[in-house]
Amino acid sequence: MLGRMEEKYDVVIVGGGPAGLGAALGARDAGAEKILIVDREPEAGGILLQCIHSGFGLHYFKEELTGPEYAQRFIEKVIDQDVDVIPEAYISGVVTDSEGSKRVRVMHEKRGLHTIDCQSVVLAMGCRERTRGAIQIPGTRPSGVLTAGLAQKFVNMLGYLPGKRVAILGSGDIGLIMARRLVLEGCEVVGVYEIMPYSNGLTRNVVQCLEDFNIPLHLSTTVAQIHGRDRLEKITVAPVDKNLKPDMKRAKDVVCDTLLLSIGLIPENELSQGLGIRLDPVTSGPVVSSTLETSLPGMFACGNVLHVHDLVDFVTREALLAGRFAGEWAQGVRRPTDNIRLVPGENVRYCVPHTLSPGRDHMISMRCKEPMKPCKIKIGDLMEKKLRFVVPAEMIMMRLHPDLLDRFHGDSVRVDITPVEAVKP
Amino acid sequence: MKNNQKIYDVAIVGGGVTGCNIARELSRYSLKTVLIDKNAEVGFGTTKSNSGIIHAGHHNTPATLKGRLVVRGNQLFDQLCRELNFGFSRIGELVVARTPEDLPVLERLKEQGKSKGVPGLEIWDKNRLLHEEPNLSHNLLGALWAPTAGVINPYEFVFALIESAIENGVELKVESPVQKIGQEEGHLVVQTPTEKIHSRFVLNAAGIFADQVARMAGLDDFTIYPRKGEEYMLDKRLKGLVRHLIFPVPLKTTKGILIIPTFDGTIMVGPTAQDVGDRHDIATSYEGSHQVFDFVRQICPSINERDTITEFAGLRAVSDTDDFIIGPTKVKGFINVAGIQSPGLTSAPSIAEYVLEILRQEGLKLHERKNFKSHVAGPPRFALQSLKEQGERIGKDSRFAKVVCRCELVTEAEIHDAIDHGARTLDGIKFRSRAGMGRCQGGFCTSRCMGILSERLKIPYDRVTKRGGDSWMVQKMKDESSC
Structure with missing residues (x-):
């Protein structure tokens, strides 16, 4: 109740x-x-x-x-x-x-x-949401620099706009959704800047929220400086090198009154x-x-x-x-303690859960470190699955049947994502 | 001048920690005092970006005015804290030696401090230092221990000072930048965009803009050179990494880059020291960040920039004499309280005493007010209370059970308390209650604080600001009816 x-x-x-x-x-x-x-x-x-x-x-x-x-x-x-x-x-x-x-x-x-x-x-x-402080964007501290989720709350729950001319740092899903949302509310979205060479949002959101609305996505680019005394006046954007450090020689200023951050959760x-x-x-x-x-x-x-x-x-x-x-x-049910560790291996950032038990159905969630296509996921030598592609933005889920682990001897099992040769037509 | 024109005894220009200390000190006497500040609230200039350190006093030579005022200032803080209930703790300071050349400097600082009456100074060897501060680098060679140094919450301090001053009759005019200063029938006239303020004495406590204010009065005998300091605030999970203020052996221009365990339980590192031309340049930089972290890692190797939750910069008001400039001028009634750089926060209470003495000498009659109220309750600080106290609070006021800022455990009652005590902006709420200071940096509480401000001040959301002026937060949507 x-x-x-x-x-x-x-x-x-x-x-x-x-x-x-x-x-x-x-x-x-x-x-x-x-x-x-x-x-x-x-x-x-x-x-x-x-x-x-x-x-x-x-x-x-x-x-x-x-x-x-x-x-x-x-x-x-x-x-x-x-x-x-x-x-x-x-x-x-x-x-x-x-x-x-x-x-x-x-x-x-x-x-x-x-x-x-x-x-x-x-x-x-x-x-x-991660904030400006977490990624240390230098510059002044005007109003108008906020997380995409807070902007979403302003627009969708309170009925106010976070600003009129908006730049977005990070291509997380909330940022992509908000890019489209703000265009629909009459704002100008000048661009989405992503430090990585690939988007951090779902592919469907890149297509439906940016491409369909002609909002430019600048990959391998970051916001290197924030300007403005009371309110945000402009940002300096710069392409990044291999170590993700901004190349200030190729930096340029972009005028905007709002910077949304969609840089991770x-x-x-x-x-x-x-x-x-x-x-x-x-x-x-x-x-x-x-x-x-x-x-x-x-x-x-x-x-x-x-x-x-x-x-x-x-x-x-x-x-x-x-x-x-x-x-x-x-209700008092106590199961035996897990006895198999699940270890993230090649191109695997993490796996959840962290341990497994034989004789039980398991759903394993994992993320890769970097995009790969085509590829295969190997769970020890228990199971192998081919995938067209993996990207860090999209979680991978795999079901492990109970009988698979029954045949397993050892205390840990490693998960790897490795490339496979594309099948030639 | 009209007959009904109000003439103040003292007008203070600038509501930083200097101006607010003077205002509160003047409020002990039967005087008409007004404090004028250009910002939306007091303490929004250099004060809010202060390192929050109450210096023991050994760093400055007694040959300077600042060197003489700092020790007395330090001593006044216990009494002030009892009266005004701001966050203050004498955690002590360690000046650490990194090279053999640093060791004689420690001895010199100790002797300098002793000659000025700084109590308790001791030289610690490496073993003692690492025993007390096990997370510091094992390459350090020793330290000077100064037990009377402390940390303070600088915003709470100014807010309590101005509250006490107002309670005792001082008027506060915010959003009132001074545009002109003139003379009229034996007194001074300070002009702001909305009014002319007549006063027998004008105290120039305008911080970084003090030379410009002096020029408005026709004085051209000093210049302020802004010196920027960047500070980096680290996540609360590092609480306890160091227990005392950690100073390197001082450099020529500054006391160097410090590790500061703040009163509120975070670790702050900084400040840098960079002379800048622009008096509005409070931007942080990649260079500043590298400088701070590269330096502090030599002293405390586990500090990592990835633990930063926020960064900010402030400007020190460095005068061309490199000392405080306090005293009367050629313009009768116009008194400078300028060039207040480090140790300005520590010295502020003794500066106030000093300024009152000057006013007395200049002919101002100081009659003690009979009903002076010295006490200010201070913010409730729910998060710092025991479970039992929290329960009692909630029993008396159920708004203490509604959490507005979850990182710092700030309740709705405390947001209202901040507004009751003068907060008019989101920063005003933040600096009074800590809502928005935690690791989510306002992601959760901003809209809630805006809602409460909007309701209490009876203004729509689009008129709520971060810190006054043009720092708006949201705009109205397109008017549906006009589509």
């Missing part, structure tokens, strides 16, 4: 975005009785609520939905399944007692400081860090087992807090799994 918060739950879920909503349904499927979602926003749905463009749900629902539509389907299911959702609440800590049950501290305007007892917790806090693990959960320096998310359990027993993680996804459909799939394992845990 919306707005209900009691003293005792089986599963408490931190965050009411797509990951949190999916985890609640997963926990319910597993038979957990009392489930609570704690969300900091006035309404559940997470960042989807400001993503009013379409393109969500193609994998999960096999139809094209907007962000709010996708969220609404899950909110209705969650309410229908009698999950409690408490909005505008903030979890300030979790304590585990000697028997393994947990006490979650919640701050809420009407309830004050509230403590909840529960068996398992699912971390589903999502991610945040970082899982939001302040709470996890505070609890002492082990994080993976590559994903910036928790290290998880094949049940998506973190280094703290009974605490699970899914969605963008675990690793940044590009499609919400995959977040949902992961969240249903994490919710299922959290629900089982709450």
Whole structure:
């Protein structure tokens, strides 16, 4: 029930975005009785609520939905399944007692400081955007330099424009979506600048948001200086060398009043860090087992807090799994500890989960380091799959059948992405 | 002049840390005082980009005015902190020796400090230094320990000063750049775009623009040369990397590039020192970044630029005498408080005392106000409280349970408190409450703070600014009806 918060739950879920909503349904499927979602926003749905463009749900629902539509389907299911959702609440800590049950501290305007007892917790806090400070763009500090997501909130939620003449640094998906959105609202988008030699967004977004609107994408180019006293007046853009350092001899100034940053997302693990959960320096998310359990027993993680996804459909799939394992845990199910490490090898930036167990179905998510086409993915000598191409912007998911690992002897398995000869016609 | 024209006793031009200290000191007396600042809020010039260090005093020779005022300034901070409740902590300073040639310099600084009455100075050998600061380079040879040095939250300090001054009758006029200074019937007239301010005394505390203000009064005897300093703020996860202020042995022009564990628990590295021609040049640079990180890595090898969460630059107001220029001038009633560069923040309270003495000598009658209120409550700082205190806060005011800035755990009640205490811009909220200072740099809280400002000031979102002037945040969408 919306707005209900009691003293005792089986599963408490931190965050009411797509990951949190999916985890609640997963926990319910597993038979957990009392489930609570704690969300900091006035309404559940997470960042989807400001993503009013379409393109969500193609994998999960096999139809094209907007962000709010996708969220609404899950909110209705969650309410229908009698999950409690408490909005505008903030979890300030979790304590585990000697028997393994947990006490979650919640701050809420009407309830004050509230403590909840529960068996398992699912971390589903999502991610945040990288900022100017994180990449050190030199120059002054005028208004008008903001993340693409904040601009999206201004336009889609509050009904204001971030500016009139807009440049975009980084070709992450939100930046691409916002390029199109701002053109539709009558702004001039002077260009998208990407430091890498390839786009960091989904191919479909490059086509539908830039190419279809004649917005230039400048690859291997970055913003080298910000100018303006009160408000942004112009930026200096420069091509970069092999070490990604700007070549100031070929720099030029571009007049604009707004610079959107779409330079990457970082899982939001302040709470996890505070609890002492082990994080993976590559994903910036928790290290998880094949049940998506973190280094703290009974605490699970899914969605963008675990690793940044590009499609919400995959977040949902992961969240249903994490919710299922959290629900089982709450009912006393304890599985044997994983005994096989999954090791990222050639051209593999990371793999999630970090460990595997024989006799179990596994869904492995991974990202490559650099684009490659055509290529093959090898999971040890257990499995091999040919792919037309891989790019860092698009997550790769592979299903590992239970019987594959039954034949496996060893304590680690390496994942490699290697080129294959193109088949000549 | 009309008969009903108000004549102030003292008009202070410039609401930086110098002007605000003088304003508060004057507010102890029955005087009509006004402080005039060109920005939207006080402290938005050099003060906000200050390193936030309260110097012990051993760095400056007693031959200079700044060298004499700094030690007294340092001593005044305990009392000021008790009254005004700004963030201040005497964490102590270590001047580290990197080469054998540095070691005699440490001895000299120690003797210089001792001669001025700086307490507790000690020379530490390498073992002691690395025992206290295990993350520093093992190549260091020793250090001078100065226990009375400290760190301060410079914005909280100016905001508390001006709040106390206003509480005791000082008037504040912001967004009032001085355009002209004239004389009329035995007093001075300061003209801003909206009014003429009449005052018997005008104190020129205009910082980087002090020579320009002096010229408006017809004085042409000094020049300010802006010297830029870039600072880099590192992620909070590095908290505890160093526990004391870390200084290198000073260079000719500056105290060098420092490692500063700020009052708020972050590590800051900087500042650079670069003479610039443009008084508005507060741009950071690739060169500055390299200079800072290459240097501090020699002292603390694990510091990495990748941990930067934000960077900024400020301008020191260096005068051609390289010392403070404080005193009366040929223009009767016009007093300079100029050239206030490092250790200006530390010296500001003693500068205020010094200026009051000058005013007294110049004929201003100082009668103590009977009902002077010395106390300012200071910001609530929910994040620094114990669980029990947090619970009590929430019990009294439920807005403490609504988190607005999650990086720094700033609650809605604190945003309102900042506005209650004078914040009118997003930076004003940020510097008072820390909302937006954390690692997401306002990605989450900006729209929330804009909403609260819009509601409280009864202005639409498109009139909310980052720091006043032309620093607008959003624009209205095209009017649908005109399509």
